[in-house]
Amino acid sequence: MVPELMSAPGHITNHWDHLQKPENRRFTYQELEKFTENFKHLIGHGGFGHVYYGCLEDSTEVAVKMRSELSSHGLNEFLAEVQSLTKVHHRNLVCLVGYCWEKEHLALVYEYMSRGNLCDYLRGKTGMGEILNWKTRVRVALEAAQGLDYLHKGCNLPIIHGNVKTNNILLAQNFKAKIADFGLSKTYHSDSQTHISAAAAGSMGYIDPEYYTTGRLTESSDVYSFGVVLLEITTGEPPIIPENGHIVQRVKHKIVSGNISSVADAHLGGAYNVSSMWKVVNIAMMCTTDIATQRPKMGDVVVQLKESLDLVEVHGDRGDMENLASDTMSSMSTFGPSAR
Numbered sequence: 001m002v003p004e005l006m007s008a009p010g011h012i013t014n015h016w017d018h019l020q021k022p023e024n025r026r027f028t029y030q031e032l033e034k035f036t037e038n039f040k041h042l043i044g045h046g047g048f049g050h051v052y053y054g055c056l057e058d059s060t061e062v063a064v065k066m067r068s069e070l071s072s073h074g075l076n077e078f079l080a081e082v083q084s085l086t087k088v089h090h091r092n093l094v095c096l097v098g099y100c101w102e103k104e105h106l107a108l109v110y111e112y113m114s115r116g117n118l119c120d121y122l123r124g125k126t127g128m129g130e131i132l133n134w135k136t137r138v139r140v141a142l143e144a145a146q147g148l149d150y151l152h153k154g155c156n157l158p159i160i161h162g163n164v165k166t167n168n169i170l171l172a173q174n175f176k177a178k179i180a181d182f183g184l185s186k187t188y189h190s191d192s193q194t195h196i197s198a199a200a201a202g203s204m205g206y207i208d209p210e211y212y213t214t215g216r217l218t219e220s221s222d223v224y225s226f227g228v229v230l231l232e233i234t235t236g237e238p239p240i241i242p243e244n245g246h247i248v249q250r251v252k253h254k255i256v257s258g259n260i261s262s263v264a265d266a267h268l269g270g271a272y273n274v275s276s277m278w279k280v281v282n283i284a285m286m287c288t289t290d291i292a293t294q295r296p297k298m299g300d301v302v303v304q305l306k307e308s309l310d311l312v313e314v315h316g317d318r319g320d321m322e323n324l325a326s327d328t329m330s331s332m333s334t335f336g337p338s339a340r
């Protein structure tokens with residue numbers, strides 16, 4: 001027996017009706033066992049539970065997220081994720097292939113993103129020693145921003161992700177980026193609604209300070225978290241380093257010198273376009289400003305990131321010496337509110 005199922009509120013019936021649509025493939029537990037070879041290959045684990053590799057009969061590779069008994073995610077969140085992913089289709093959002101709801105077994109079946117999550121790449125945890133170059137980082141940021149912009153503006157009613165972080169940006173074989181994990185996502189109930197009240201959600205280091213204190217979740221809460229992601233992409237560092245504080249404060253402190261090389265991830269070996277990087281830092285700072293109403297919309301972020309990518313495409317990722325020569329000058333011309 002699934003306790004949440006028995007105590008589920010009435011509106012669950014509506015979710016369930018929705019799930020009956022033919023495009024949402026419902027798998028039996030036995031089918032999951034078969035195409036994961038009895039849950040042989042573990043590829044990750046998160047708040048929902050373990051994630052396993054699987055391969056369907058038609059050779060489609062999938063990731064199967066099995067709900068753990070220890071998970072705090074109840075049936076409601078499970079259905080919210082299924083419903084969100086069913087409604088939204090975008091090239092930069094991870095696609096839901098199907099789900100399993102059989103007795104106590106709850107599982108979500110996604111398209112498989114073979115390169116895993118962005119966080120592991122930035123922290124050098126892929127086991128292959130691969131470093132993402134600056135151009136790829138900006139492209140990944142742009143694609144993730146496009147996915148979020150679509151959630152905020154491309155659907156009938158805006159969807160707030162609520163848990164934007166580098167772990168939730170997944171990479172395909174060609175490094176195409178997609179936003180994942182809609183477990184906490186929230187949908188507005190009407191056009192006039194401006195925020196959603198929710199208990200503190202999200203992950204340490206990514207939570208919008210305004211949301212943290214007011215409990216009001218808005219699109220700008222996602223914008224804040226995305227700003228933190230941009231700073232991680234630039235520095236390669238985690239959002240919080242004990243004793244060194246939050247990434248926003250660390251970067252603010254460093255850019256006072258007007259020298260981008262003190263911010264840039266050392267793994268890039270100095271190979272980056274200075275103006276492009278300043279642009280990304282500039283966007284990140286605007287996204288992470290404390291006052292939510294002063295943050296840009298995801299649409300603005302997309303435009304700025306396109307410009308940053310153009311700079312790399314036109315001028316290339318330059319090496320150390322050239323960067324050192326133009327560093328301070330570029331910072332003067334691109335950083336600051338007037339750069340928008």
Ligand SMILES: Nc1ncnc2c1ncn2[C@@H]1O[C@H](COP(=O)(O)OP(=O)(O)OP(=O)(O)O)[C@@H](O)[C@H]1O
Binds near residue numbers: 048111113168181
């Ligand atoms: N579709 C997928 N394709 C490939 N790997 C995946 C896929 N979905 C998840 N993973 C891997 O499994 C890991 C765990 O994912 P999951 O979404 O369960 O947790 P999380 O987002 O890391 O953490 P939390 O649930 O606590 O927010 C991911 O970081 C990723 O490496």
